[in-house]
Amino acid sequence: MVEFKDVSVTYSSGVDALNRVNLKINDGDFAFVVGPSGAGKSTLIKLILKEIDATSGEVTVNGFNLRKLKRRKVPALRRTIGVVFQDFRLIPTMTVYENVAFVLRVIDAPAKYIRSRVPYVINLVGLSKKAKSYPNELSGGEQQRVALARALVNDPQLIIADEPTGNIDPALSYEIVGLLKGINECGTTILMVTHEHELVRYFGGRIININSGNIAFDEVVGGTNEDQ
């Protein structure tokens, strides 16, 4: 669960990126975050990850009060969140398998669990055949699916994706969002930032529109895919 209460962010440059935002995303929600460039969408995500702190207001994520959370407890927060970035951020010197397994090593998971969990997740995103490939041997869509597997592998409560389809073929975007929808149906909360209105219109769901630091629109909209 993510909750923003009167949250404002002012960067040291003086830019007001968020302006007294109130927002609640319940467990099991799927929400698109849309809005023009510079509106404050990425700022919202950085707050959730405690990459930055709110200038004022309270942010609560998966039971952590981020204002009170100590630096050395940040890893505990981040272990409840899976992240997907526009630029994939895979490690080029590691295979698909290693890129995913890496996450579990970092959190000191048992070797036996790693050996069973990683192939399972890679299979889930449909990349079993490419497990031994390196990122530069994969298409953009495939790389993003690896990133998705990496976000999933730790079985997080929340997955946040900042423009995950921004760097891939529009046709493949549907595939990625389809995967996210499937993951959401298993109970994981998903927050996805996107610029692609077609995609939002197609899938529907909760849509949060941010405009110059304010929430301009926050409603559940039916998707065109359900019309047929």
Added chain:
Amino acid sequence: MKISSARYLIHQGFKGIWKNRMMSFASFCIMLVSLLMVGMSVLMAINLNRIISGIEDKSEAVVQIKDGLSEAERDELEKQIKSINNVHTVEFYSKEKAWENMVKNMSKQQQDLFRYADDNPLPDTFKITVINIQDMNETTTLIETFENVESTKSPTKLTDVLVSLRRLLVILSGAIVIALIIVCLIIISNTTRASVFTRRKEINIMKYVGAKNSFIRIPFFIEGMIVGILAAGGALLLTKFAYEGVYNIFNDDFTLWTVLGVSNLYPFKDLFTKVAISYVATGALIGAVGTSFSTGKHLKV
């Protein structure tokens, strides 16, 4: 932490060295040379100290006692001198013995000249050695106040030189050690910076998935420590050759030691364990500490 994690981290440390092999090699070389220089200067200091101690042990003060003391009075005086804290040994040197020695060292002509002198003009003396040569003057001054003492003579000039030589030695070797340790720390921390830079993507992702800072740091720590230990090994080998070279020259060709009557250099095998332990410990420590300087600020995400 699990064994598999520990293995993973150590493996990452080794991988870091290889990925960054140019910089690792550079810091290996710098550390090796530094350790070698530190080691050699400390060894030199230790040996000079030993030689100085040898000379100090040999440098005696002479206490001239009043003529015509009874044996009891003499024993009493000896006890009195011995009871001074700084006095190490007291040896009675009778005027007969002194006479004998003097005559022995004379040329034939002189001996002929003195043969018939039946009156021995030399005084009875005590030869004393002190524990702390810096305080020799105070000790002899104190002895002079004793009732049955005529006068004292101490090799003041020599002791002053030795004392200041020793002080210089400590300062000099201390300065070299500190300077080189700083150089090593800077070099290692720069190597780590490069290593962190080449792996910044990985570190960034690690931070996002909830790695603890310690987990991120350990591979760099290990990397620095391995380089330090390897450098220590290399330095140890070179020190052995260099030291033994010097040792052999002094041992074979120099009779100076025997002339001065002081002890020779320490043989390397007597020092080996100490040198090895200090090298490895210093190398590992510098390696580990050096890395922590530069990992700190790169970990903020």
